[in-house]
Amino acid sequence: MIDARKLEDGVRKRMLIRGEWVSAKETFAVTNPQDGSVIALMPSATIDDMEAAIQGAKQGSVIARELPVHRRKAILLKAADLLAARGDEVARTLAQDCSKTIREARKEVVRAADTLRLSAEEASRVQGETISFDQRPGAEGRIGYYERFPVGIVAAITPFNDPLNLVAHKVGPAIATGNAVVLKPSSAAPLGAHLLVETLLEAGLPPEVISLVTGDGGLLGDHLVQHPDVPMISFTGGLSTGLGITRKAGIKRLAMELGSNSPTIVLSDADIGRAVEATVSGAFGNAGQNCLGVQRIILQEEIADAFTERFVAATKALRVGDKLSESTDVGPMISEKEARRVASWVQEAVSEGARVLAGGMRRGAFYDPTVLVDVPRGAKVDYEEVYGPVVSLYRVKDVAQAIEKANDSPYGLQAGIFTRDIDTAFRAVRALEMGGVMVNDSSDFRVDAMPFGGVKGSGIGREGVHFAAEKMTETKVVCLNLG
Numbered sequence: 001m002i003d004a005r006k007l008e009d010g011v012r013k014r015m016l017i018r019g020e021w022v023s024a025k026e027t028f029a030v031t032n033p034q035d036g037s038v039i040a041l042m043p044s045a046t047i048d049d050m051e052a053a054i055q056g057a058k059q060g061s062v063i064a065r066e067l068p069v070h071r072r073k074a075i076l077l078k079a080a081d082l083l084a085a086r087g088d089e090v091a092r093t094l095a096q097d098c099s100k101t102i103r104e105a106r107k108e109v110v111r112a113a114d115t116l117r118l119s120a121e122e123a124s125r126v127q128g129e130t131i132s133f134d135q136r137p138g139a140e141g142r143i144g145y146y147e148r149f150p151v152g153i154v155a156a157i158t159p160f161n162d163p164l165n166l167v168a169h170k171v172g173p174a175i176a177t178g179n180a181v182v183l184k185p186s187s188a189a190p191l192g193a194h195l196l197v198e199t200l201l202e203a204g205l206p207p208e209v210i211s212l213v214t215g216d217g218g219l220l221g222d223h224l225v226q227h228p229d230v231p232m233i234s235f236t237g238g239l240s241t242g243l244g245i246t247r248k249a250g251i252k253r254l255a256m257e258l259g260s261n262s263p264t265i266v267l268s269d270a271d272i273g274r275a276v277e278a279t280v281s282g283a284f285g286n287a288g289q290n291c292l293g294v295q296r297i298i299l300q301e302e303i304a305d306a307f308t309e310r311f312v313a314a315t316k317a318l319r320v321g322d323k324l325s326e327s328t329d330v331g332p333m334i335s336e337k338e339a340r341r342v343a344s345w346v347q348e349a350v351s352e353g354a355r356v357l358a359g360g361m362r363r364g365a366f367y368d369p370t371v372l373v374d375v376p377r378g379a380k381v382d383y384e385e386v387y388g389p390v391v392s393l394y395r396v397k398d399v400a401q402a403i404e405k406a407n408d409s410p411y412g413l414q415a416g417i418f419t420r421d422i423d424t425a426f427r428a429v430r431a432l433e434m435g436g437v438m439v440n441d442s443s444d445f446r447v448d449a450m451p452f453g454g455v456k457g458s459g460i461g462r463e464g465v466h467f468a469a470e471k472m473t474e475t476k477v478v479c480l481n482l483g
Helices: 047-066 069-085 087-097 102-123 165-176 191-202 217-226 239-249 272-288 301-316 336-351 399-407 422-431 465-471
Strands: 015-017 020-022 027-031 038-043 129-131 142-150 153-157 180-184 210-212 232-236 253-257 263-266 296-300 355-358 370-373 390-396 414-418 436-439 473-481
Touching: 015 047, 038 087, 047 142, 047 153, 047 180, 047 210, 047 217, 069 087, 069 102, 069 165, 069 191, 087 102, 087 191, 102 165, 102 465, 153 165, 153 217, 165 180, 165 191, 165 232, 165 465, 180 217, 191 210, 217 232, 217 239, 232 239, 232 465, 239 253, 253 465, 263 272, 263 399, 272 301, 272 390, 272 414, 296 301, 296 399, 301 355, 301 370, 301 390, 336 355, 336 370, 336 390, 390 399, 399 422, 414 422, 422 436, 465 473
Parallel strands: 153 180, 153 232, 180 210, 232 253, 263 296, 263 414, 296 390, 370 390, 414 436
Antiparallel strands: 015 020, 015 210, 027 038, 129 142, 142 473, 355 370
């Protein structure tokens, strides 16, 4: 039991509902996964709190819609500048809140500021076009156009792995397009969302435009996604939760990124050094808790031994330890429970014939970067999303077999392929069942302006500021009969 009286006032956080910062009767502790220390007490909202937030957002949507474009842009740009100016402070909070090392957290702050700037630019691009209504006989004398207008309220449900930038990817485009937002961040790492909301208010966002509600995801999320006054849901998380949302939401706009077990193919003509560097980073960044993380590396036989030797050596050289140390490469997972799950998945694969070439050890919430070979088809580490620092290596004869192996998955978010042959690259681009294919990069590469999302079990729709903004607007046709 945590004695709240012993915690500093700055550790006690509040929710933002109906434009006011409010507390709740119950709280929950946010802990640093590295050592279990309490870093914040968050309000544990009730369904009544969520209902109040939604009703407040209905009023906020009117304010958001009436905000002129130049105000939306100015708010988002100022918020980006404030984040950038406080980069080290924000990064330290993120590193304590989730699994990121301090170096990874700094990069996320930079990306979040960029996402807000992209959102500011997008505010000027919410445009329509004229329509030639006289294109068929009998329609003469008519002119018209279509315009885009905000959906009203965007429900933003965000995960723990990028607790600042993934919030910015939902909130930024929503503000740019004149919507109100009800934000429900992950209870495992809610401080990035809290920081971003505070920053937006300081930048001039009317507080009624955004609500921040914290607490039990199942309880609050069900009420939010089923509510008839919430026309759009933007969710990033697991496939099972995403499936549940689709069943409960009804007729709504859905944008969902649901993860993957992303493959990267390395062919015999690849630059092996470049491929090793990119895939080690892509597999073990953020302790492997990344929807784009490299989980499956598919190697053409001719270079498999050379690649494996260099990859294993680079993996063993990674430094696991204190997240706030500048020399640390890999921190803990988000919880000891998750680390135990990953350990059990690896042990299952080993019991079925897989071999461990590196790692395979757990200490509390830390799980060492792990390399597996001879993984049987259908093992959890092969077929499901591991969401931890585990990568499996596979051998294939040729590019056709590599593509077949890459596509043998219920997911299809992104893939990487390393080759010097442009014809082979384009063949793979067309054949891979993915939302994105990165040539001579790992599956982990992303910029915040690109359309981001997948096929199959990896989700619905695309993020990336421009594409999210389109999803957050409705189209209205206007026709004037002048004849």
